[in-house]
Amino acid sequence: xxxxxxxxxxxxxxxxxxxxxxxxxxxxxxxxxxxxxxxxxxxxxxxxxxxxxxxxxxxxxxxxxxxxxxxxxxxxxxxxxxxxxxxxxxxxxxxxxxxxxxxxxxxxxxxxxxxxxxxxxxxxxxxxxxxxxxxxxxxxxxxxxxxxxxxxxxxxxxxxxxxxxxxxxxxxxxxxxxxxxxxxxxxxxxxxxxxxxxxxxxxxxxxxxxxxxxxxxxxxxxxxxxxxxxxxxxxxxxxxxxxxxxxxxxxxxxxxxxxxxxxxxxxxxxxxxxxxxxxxxxxxxxxxxxxxxxxxxxxxxxxxxxxxxxxxxxxxxxxxxxxxxxxxxxxxxxxxxxxxxxxxxxxxxxxxxxxxxxxxxxxxxxxxxxxxxxxxxxxxxxxxxxxxxxxxxxxxxxxxxxxxxxxxxxxxxxxxxxxxxxxxxxxxxxxxxxxxxxxxxxxxxxxxxxxxxxxxxxxxxxxxxxxxxxxxxxxxxxxxxxxxxxxxxxxxxxxxxxxxxxxxxxxxxxxxxxxxxxxxxxxxxxxxxxxxxxxxxxxxxxxxxxxxxxxxxxxxxxxxxxxxxxxxxxxxxxxxxxxxxxxxxxxxxxxxxxxxxxxxxxxxxxxxxxxxxxxxxxxxxxxxxxxxxxxxxxxxxxxxxxxxxxxxxxxxxxxxxxxxxxxxxxxxxxxxxxxxxxxxxxxxxxxxxxxxxxxxxxxxxxxxxxxxxxxxxxxxxxxxxxxxx
Ligand code: MN
Numbered sequence: 001x002x003x004x005x006x007x008x009x010x011x012x013x014x015x016x017x018x019x020x021x022x023x024x025x026x027x028x029x030x031x032x033x034x035x036x037x038x039x040x041x042x043x044x045x046x047x048x049x050x051x052x053x054x055x056x057x058x059x060x061x062x063x064x065x066x067x068x069x070x071x072x073x074x075x076x077x078x079x080x081x082x083x084x085x086x087x088x089x090x091x092x093x094x095x096x097x098x099x100x101x102x103x104x105x106x107x108x109x110x111x112x113x114x115x116x117x118x119x120x121x122x123x124x125x126x127x128x129x130x131x132x133x134x135x136x137x138x139x140x141x142x143x144x145x146x147x148x149x150x151x152x153x154x155x156x157x158x159x160x161x162x163x164x165x166x167x168x169x170x171x172x173x174x175x176x177x178x179x180x181x182x183x184x185x186x187x188x189x190x191x192x193x194x195x196x197x198x199x200x201x202x203x204x205x206x207x208x209x210x211x212x213x214x215x216x217x218x219x220x221x222x223x224x225x226x227x228x229x230x231x232x233x234x235x236x237x238x239x240x241x242x243x244x245x246x247x248x249x250x251x252x253x254x255x256x257x258x259x260x261x262x263x264x265x266x267x268x269x270x271x272x273x274x275x276x277x278x279x280x281x282x283x284x285x286x287x288x289x290x291x292x293x294x295x296x297x298x299x300x301x302x303x304x305x306x307x308x309x310x311x312x313x314x315x316x317x318x319x320x321x322x323x324x325x326x327x328x329x330x331x332x333x334x335x336x337x338x339x340x341x342x343x344x345x346x347x348x349x350x351x352x353x354x355x356x357x358x359x360x361x362x363x364x365x366x367x368x369x370x371x372x373x374x375x376x377x378x379x380x381x382x383x384x385x386x387x388x389x390x391x392x393x394x395x396x397x398x399x400x401x402x403x404x405x406x407x408x409x410x411x412x413x414x415x416x417x418x419x420x421x422x423x424x425x426x427x428x429x430x431x432x433x434x435x436x437x438x439x440x441x442x443x444x445x446x447x448x449x450x451x452x453x454x455x456x457x458x459x460x461x462x463x464x465x466x467x468x469x470x471x472x473x474x475x476x477x478x479x480x481x482x483x484x485x486x487x488x489x490x491x492x493x494x495x496x497x498x499x500x501x502x503x504x505x506x507x508x509x510x511x512x513x514x515x516x517x518x519x520x521x522x523x524x525x526x527x528x529x530x531x532x533x534x535x536x537x538x539x540x541x542x543x544x545x546x547x548x549x550x551x552x553x554x555x556x557x558x559x560x561x562x563x564x565x566x567x568x569x570x571x572x573x574x575x576x577x578x579x580x581x582x583x584x585x586x587x588x589x590x591x592x593x594x595x596x597x598x599x600x601x602x603x604x605x606x607x608x609x610x611x612x613x614x615x616x617x618x619x620x621x622x623x624x625x626x627x628x629x630x631x632x633x634x635x636x637x638x639x640x641x642x643x644x645x646x647x648x649x650x651x652x653x654x655x656x657x658x659x660x661x662x663x664x665x666x667x668x669x670x671x672x673x674x675x676x677x678x679x680x681x682x683x684x685x686x687x688x689x690x691x692x693x694x695x696x697x698x699x700x701x702x703x704x705x706x707x708x709x710x711x712x713x714x715x716x717x718x719x720x721x722x723x724x725x
Contacts, residue, residue, distance in 0.1 A: 072097055235265045274324060308322055640686060
């Protein structure tokens, strides 16, 4: 294999001197870059890229594909930089080489389900963006398979299996029949050398025996065509070893009973003559019923067209005929490559204007769902065969299809709704990332869950899949209903106590029926009544008026005065009557800390820590600040926000979570904030009993190996915003 042989082969179909000059340049660069490298066979490395380019030259591909072939291993295996490639050969070639390198990094393992193999093939197609990437990759794989005997047997088997599962079907899908058949035979040989050798010997014997027979048929058919004035060449052909093996194993037929080891192909000039020849053949030999296939009227999904018929030849031997035009023959052999126009347009890319190729690619991507608009499809075909899909690996190596834009949290919901709900973080390609990270084809994604995690409304801002969106909405709706029901129940209790009753008395008959009459559901529930009150759709007073009509005329009991009780164990002085007390979310006070109350407009008293950054601008309204103290007799739990900075390495989230739980706190929320410069930042919301408890937890986390810093987060909000909202 020499560069001169390559130049000669290319010049035969594309004599443009500029193109040939570019090939020489690519060759010298490849030669220089691979200098000193040897292949397993002991040959100099340059032999490989040259052979790959030669395979492609035989397919008459464009110059950029050939340059890509010559340089396809340089990015991965040599010190050549992307900048150097781009400087001489342009962005497009760099992009193509990059694509070949990228898909070369994925390896499909045996024993996956067929669906997995299909997803893997689609992933390679989708990552190829430009179909030329795949052409170069197929040629690369073909040459590697041709020289696979130099690898150790285990490696041969692994590569052979992957070729059989992934690359041969891809070649078939691209319609490149000869590459598919050769890859299959080479894989079969690598996987099972003995059976292969045995079968090959048998086929060779049979060929020898039947040579005279086939020659005789070829002669008599040719003669018959001539007599009838129908043009056509008649060729004897033999089945490939792997096709025979598949037939034997799938249909459990012994070798001696396989009747179509050989066949005959007739190639003519027009479709009309194809059908004419079919008629002529059936006039000479008796056709087998049910063995006539018209792939001209109904092409295969990879655009293969031909007429097939099996006839009973002399001495009762069955012979399969394939009848096709020259054009159909070219498509059957070269597939997508048959449509490449080597005449290049201005930017050096091959033209793909042929409408037929668009139809062809359409067939190729038969799984491609609804294509809204032909035009759109034509535009996207050159760049991206699957604009809307990405393919993601699970840690076990399964491949899942996701829509483009899908994030780590979408992926989690794709696994299972419960996994989605409990997601606290994700690792993509071994690195921690925020759960809103958009995934790319080929990413390996590991989801980290925690039993106490729950979905957040925030997630709706970045999820991309309808499934995740629906599940999160559903969860939030249920959660809000549950909270509203709690509020509703409390409102009823408060209303009842004003009337000197305990609400508990009313949940039995006959009051129960009255209560249930307020439910909107076909099967009324108390929870529904409570939540309607909690959502403000139904006043608690209206419910009690119906239960205790005789008391509703009475004036309500005197309003409560401060200090009053609330869900929060805090006593506020001088804050006004009947105001709700809530804890500020910005600083999340815990018992033991100094606190102050802030009388908000319309949302009750919000309690902040005395050192909350937001008090700076709140204290401008001094009359709204009221003293507050913790009510020591009551216990409760409190959410606080912690930020943990640590080394970015596996197992950290688990270790930190364990440290927190070990000290008796729950994690209600965890989020990976950022991961760069080998540092990870995790934000946690944890529930604690008081300041001492919190300090204990922080001290424990600080001691986890790899943790750099643990901070309490108190967020400042912009002035004018309602802090604590
Ligand atoms: Mn290679």
